[in-house]
Amino acid sequence: MKYIVKQTGQKGLGIYASQKIAAYEVIAKVDYAREVTPDQPLHEGESYDHQMYLPDGRVFLVAEPICYFNHSCGSNAFLYSADQQYYIISKHTIPADKEITIDYELSAVNGDTWECKCGSKNCRGLHTWDFFSLPKRIILESLPYLDPWFAQVHGNRIKHVLNQ
Numbered sequence: 001m002k003y004i005v006k007q008t009g010q011k012g013l014g015i016y017a018s019q020k021i022a023a024y025e026v027i028a029k030v031d032y033a034r035e036v037t038p039d040q041p042l043h044e045g046e047s048y049d050h051q052m053y054l055p056d057g058r059v060f061l062v063a064e065p066i067c068y069f070n071h072s073c074g075s076n077a078f079l080y081s082a083d084q085q086y087y088i089i090s091k092h093t094i095p096a097d098k099e100i101t102i103d104y105e106l107s108a109v110n111g112d113t114w115e116c117k118c119g120s121k122n123c124r125g126l127h128t129w130d131f132f133s134l135p136k137r138i139i140l141e142s143l144p145y146l147d148p149w150f151a152q153v154h155g156n157r158i159k160h161v162l163n164q
């Protein structure tokens, strides 16, 4: 196992590297606790933030401990899906004991206003939870880390940004 679950301080539980992780390693496969449906909505104690949206419209609740990967505006890992299986992959070398984070905004559109407290030096602070509301520079930097289905579904909007 390349990671352990620990208290972060302010953000609750988080995932930390248990060893040095090289760039572009598969850190974890995302497992689901269950599907969330109108008949089986979220129960008390289950978090909206721990849901994963599949291209076919199904929504799943991410299982522990994978649900404890926190967001950061300066993330060191990203999500990638192939054949509906999600993976968490390192963007660059992650030293042992460093928190492993992903940028939740890379798969968000039309989200609520959110005050991020990730602590990254490039933290976006108070902003709308929507990939396309990000500054163009951040959108371009993030393109290699977009999930393939998000890039496909929102291809028109990405093209619009590229043509600006």
Ligand SMILES: [Zn+2]
Pocket: 072, 073, 074, 116, 117, 118, 119, 120, 122, 123, 124, 125
């Ligand atoms: Zn932030």
